[in-house]
Amino acid sequence: MPVISTTPSKSEIQRPVSNLFVLSSLLFALFLNGLPWEGIWLALRPDFVALVLLYWCTHNPWRIGIGLSWTVGILADVADASLFGQHALAYTLLAFGGVVLHRRLQMFDLRQQTIQVFGIFALTYASYALIHWQVNGFVVWQYFLGSLTSTLMWTPLSMMIQAMRHVRMDNDRRHHERRP
Amino acid sequence: MIDSTQSFRFFNRGPSPVVRLVFFAMLSLLLLFVDARYRYLESTRSALSVLLSPIQQLATYPGVLWHQAGNFFITQNAQHALMDENGELRLQHQNDAAQLSQFQALQLENQQIRKLYDLPQRNGFTTQLAEIVYTERDVFQRKVLVHKGASAKVEIGQVVMDDAGIVGQITRVYPGLSEVTLITEKDHAVPVQVLRNGLRTILFGSGDTSQLSLRYMPVGADIQNDDMLVTSGIDGIYPPGIPVAKVIKIERDAAYPFARVTCLPVGGVDKHRHLLILSAMDKLPERPAETAASNGDKRTKSKRKN
Numbered sequence: 001m002p003v004i005s006t007t008p009s010k011s012e013i014q015r016p017v018s019n020l021f022v023l024s025s026l027l028f029a030l031f032l033n034g035l036p037w038e039g040i041w042l043a044l045r046p047d048f049v050a051l052v053l054l055y056w057c058t059h060n061p062w063r064i065g066i067g068l069s070w071t072v073g074i075l076a077d078v079a080d081a082s083l084f085g086q087h088a089l090a091y092t093l094l095a096f097g098g099v100v101l102h103r104r105l106q107m108f109d110l111r112q113q114t115i116q117v118f119g120i121f122a123l124t125y126a127s128y129a130l131i132h133w134q135v136n137g138f139v140v141w142q143y144f145l146g147s148l149t150s151t152l153m154w155t156p157l158s159m160m161i162q163a164m165r166h167v168r169m170d171n172d173r174r175h176h177e178r179r180p
Numbered sequence: 181m182i183d184s185t186q187s188f189r190f191f192n193r194g195p196s197p198v199v200r201l202v203f204f205a206m207l208s209l210l211l212l213f214v215d216a217r218y219r220y221l222e223s224t225r226s227a228l229s230v231l232l233s234p235i236q237q238l239a240t241y242p243g244v245l246w247h248q249a250g251n252f253f254i255t256q257n258a259q260h261a262l263m264d265e266n267g268e269l270r271l272q273h274q275n276d277a278a279q280l281s282q283f284q285a286l287q288l289e290n291q292q293i294r295k296l297y298d299l300p301q302r303n304g305f306t307t308q309l310a311e312i313v314y315t316e317r318d319v320f321q322r323k324v325l326v327h328k329g330a331s332a333k334v335e336i337g338q339v340v341m342d343d344a345g346i347v348g349q350i351t352r353v354y355p356g357l358s359e360v361t362l363i364t365e366k367d368h369a370v371p372v373q374v375l376r377n378g379l380r381t382i383l384f385g386s387g388d389t390s391q392l393s394l395r396y397m398p399v400g401a402d403i404q405n406d407d408m409l410v411t412s413g414i415d416g417i418y419p420p421g422i423p424v425a426k427v428i429k430i431e432r433d434a435a436y437p438f439a440r441v442t443c444l445p446v447g448g449v450d451k452h453r454h455l456l457i458l459s460a461m462d463k464l465p466e467r468p469a470e471t472a473a474s475n476g477d478k479r480t481k482s483k484r485k486n
Contacts, residue, residue: 027235034239038315066200070208078228079236081323081352081359084221085211092208096201132320135216138366138387140320 017165022064025052025161026072034079043142046150049076050094050124051157054117057098058105069095083135090128094120110155118151226354233356240313305419307456308332310340313357322365322385324348326455329356337417339458345423345446346370346411347455362449363424364390372424373412377402380412383425383443390449392425394441399432403441419458423447 029048037045049072056064073088080087097120098105105113125147133139195203215221294300310326328334330353338350340360349368352359363370366387373380379402383392397403407427413420425443432439 030232031235031239034236034314036240036243036315066197066204070204073208075228075232078225079232081321081325083212084215084225085208088211089205089208092201092204096197099197131212135212136320136366138320140387143320 017060017063018168021165021168022056022060025056028052030072030075030079033076040142043140043145044149045146046153047121047124047146048153050091050121051150051153052161053091054094054098054120054154055158055161057095058102061099061102065099066092066095083131086128086131089131090124093127094124097123110158113158114151114154117154118147121147121150222352229354229357236314306459307341308334308459310334310358310455310457312453312455320387322362322387323351324360324362325357326360326457327357328457329354329358331355334358334457335460338460339418340455341422341458342447342452342455344448345425346418347445347447347449349417350457360455363445364392364449370418370424371412371414372409374403375408375410375423376404379403380414381409383409390445392443392445394427394443395438397439397441399434399437399439401439403427403430403439405430408446409443 026049029052032048033045053064053069053072057069069091070088073091074084076082076087076091077084101116101120105116108116122144125144129139129143194200211221308328310328310332312324313327314325326340334350334353336350336353339346340348340350346363348360348362348365350358351361361368362385363383364385364387366385368385370383371380372383381394381397384395386393394403394409405427408423409425409427411418411420411422411424423446425445427441427443429442430439431441
């Protein structure tokens with residue numbers, strides 16, 4: 001199996017992630033979304049919050065699921081000054097996709113995962129745009145570029161979070177060994 | 181999925197994903213409906229925005245640092261460029277000062293004439309400077325947030341301009357921030373007048389580009405390229421006589437009843453970091469109730485004003 005697999009190798013047992021790590025990753029994603037993106041960069045900006053949520057929903061679905069995604073969506077609505085529930089609905093759908101597909105995704109390697117993930121992002125973006133169209137009566141097509149860039153970010157992001165989890169695990173282990 | 185829902189449940193993990201999906205989706209739709217239709221949730225929104233503001237503040241730092249780094253290099257490298265700019269500004273200032281004294285004389289004259297004819301006096305307005313802290317967060321919206329809020333007595337509906345012209349209007353007020361909807365926001369309307377001949381019309385934003393358009397202009401209307409559009413002051417929200425836009429293109433097609441007029445904003449709608457918030461105008465007397473006879477004409481135009 002190549003180095004880039006996200007599924008844990010057989011020898012190690014996946015340890016639970018700490019709540020602090022999940023929370024800080026989500027806050028960091030909100031921070032990245034809040035950077036002053038402008039013009040075409042705003043359209044091309046991957047939705048970091050959606051990416052991180054999807055990662056946790058597929059890798060830890062019994063802890064991080066639809067409820068948390070909805071809450072984060074409400075925060076994103078406030079941060080973006082969009083209507084209450086617009087991001088929340090999109091992220092609810094995203095989390096549902098992640099939770100339902102998590103077994104399938106974990107069997108695939110990252111390249112195959114990317115294709116599956118694109119479907120979920122497309123659904124998320126489409127629901128957001130649909131709501132906007134219903135309320136305001138127009139759609140900006142550039143908005144959908146974001147779903148492509150988000151999909152492209154899936155591989156680097158999964159690898160990064162996975163690497164960070166390994167580092168944390170190693171640190172913990174060293175800590176435990178030193179203590180006795 | 182069937183597998184996971186119908187197998188034996190040794191551990192209780194709460195309701196199934198489908199149930200949760202339906203619950204949260206309904207909740208979202210309910211919130212959407214309430215927010216879009218009734219706007220009851222503004223206080224919740226401002227409470228949550230206080231919670232989020234540390235992250236938002238933090239997110240502006242890279243931009244500010246970038247700006248400061250740029251400034252640093254300007255002061256190091258291009259001092260004579262700054263001197264040039266200084267000289268230019270001084271020249272500009274002298275020009276403006278001459279025109280200003282003329283303007284003051286005219287203003288006095290205007291006041292006297294208005295008194296003579298028993299017309300209401302034009303009110304002056306005061307301004308307060310505000311800095312843009314966040315730009316639009318969303319491809320669909322053309323809004324910015326500025327660093328003056330309810331604590332600085334900013335109110336919904338106040339007009340925002342820069343040194344050249346109208347930029348937008350305050351549409352939401354938070355404790356320390358307020359949201360400015362730019363005039364290029366889709367369907368945002370400004371009542372304007374053509375400076376050359378006083379023709380009254382309404383200017384609309386187009387949403388995705390930084391252009392504006394005049395709708396419902398008859399094909400025969402007297403309007404030309406490079407015409408300046410200034411606020412008409414009708415409806416008492418925008419003070420009269422402030423430049424808004426310049427006509428850049430007119431398409432007169434006999435197949436359509438209206439001409440398509442495209443304009444560019446005069447103010448730096450997407451440019452500056454500092455904006456002026458104008459004080460609220462005095463309330464006009466209440467519009468008399470519609471009667472069946474006078475129904476029609478301009479009522480539809482003045483519908484979307486805040």
